[in-house]
C-alpha cells in the first residue's frame with residue numbers, strides 16, 4: 309500500500325501523550341506542510357496561533373467543555389478563519405476611497421466569506437493532522453473551541469472578522485494509544501451516492517446505525533432511558549449542554565461579524 313494512504317487509514321485521534329516534546333524541526337516541518345494546503349483564491353483566509361503558554365492551555369482545557377488532556381498536549385494549534393487580514397489590507401489599500409469615488413457601497417465580509425475562510429482553515433488543519441501523523445505525531449481536534457466565544461475572543465485578542473474554528477492538540481501517542489483499535493466508520497453505501505442526494509428512509513437509517521446501537525446498548529433494553537442509538541446520541545451529544553452552548557456562541561460570533 310502506498311505510504312500516504314497507509315498513514316491516512318491508520319490515523320486515529322490521540323488524547324493521551326508521552327511526556328516528550330515535539331522538536332522545533334518537526335514542528336517546523338508540520339507547519340511548512342500545513343501552509344501548502346489548498347486555499348481559496350490562494351488567499352490563505354486563515355491564521356494559526358501556537359498556544360504554548362501553560363496558563364492559556366489550562367484555560368482552554370476548561371472552556372472547551374472541560375477536556376483536561378488539552379492542558380497536557382505538548383503542542384496546541386488554534387486555527388482561525390480569518391477575513392480580518394484581507395479586509396484590513398483592502399482598507400490600507402484605499403478600497404473605501406475607491407468605492408466612494410465610484411459611488412458604490414463598500415462590501416464588507418459576509419456569511420459566504422466566513423464559510424470560505426472556514427473551509428480554508430479546516431483544510432489547513434487537516435493537512436497539519438496528516439503531516440503530523442506521517443511523522444509519528446498524534447493529534448486530536450477540539451471542536452469545542454467554538455464555545456464560549458466571549459472568553460476566547462478576549463483570551464486571544466480576536467478582532468471582528470476572525471472566527472476560531474478548531475483547535476488541534478498534538479503529541480506522541482502513549483503505547484496504549486498506539487495499540488488501541490481504530491474507531492469504525494459507517495459503510496460507504498450510506499455516505500456516498502451517485503449524481504443525486506440519497507435520503508435514507510427509517511429502514512436505511514436503522515441499518516446504518518445497527519452496529520453502533522449493538523455496541524452501545526449490548527443486551528440492555530435501554531441506556532439512561534434511551535431505547536436506541538438515535539435517542540442515546542440525541543441526549544449525549546445533540547441536545548447536551550455543550551451543543552447548546554456552541555450554538556449560542558456561534559450566534560454571538562456571527563452577530564459580531566455581521567455588525568461590521
Ligand SMILES: Cc1cc2nc3c(=O)[nH]c(=O)nc-3n(C[C@H](O)[C@H](O)[C@H](O)COP(=O)(O)O)c2cc1C
Pocket residue numbers: 319320321322323375448449450451452474490491
Ligand atoms: C470537527 C471535529 C471536532 C472534534 N472535537 C473533539 C473534541 O472536542 N474532543 C475530542 O476528544 N475529540 C474531538 N474530535 C475527534 C472525534 O471525536 C474523532 O475524530 C472521532 O471520534 C473518530 O475517531 P478517530 O479520529 O480516532 O477515528 C473532533 C473531531 C472533529 C473532526
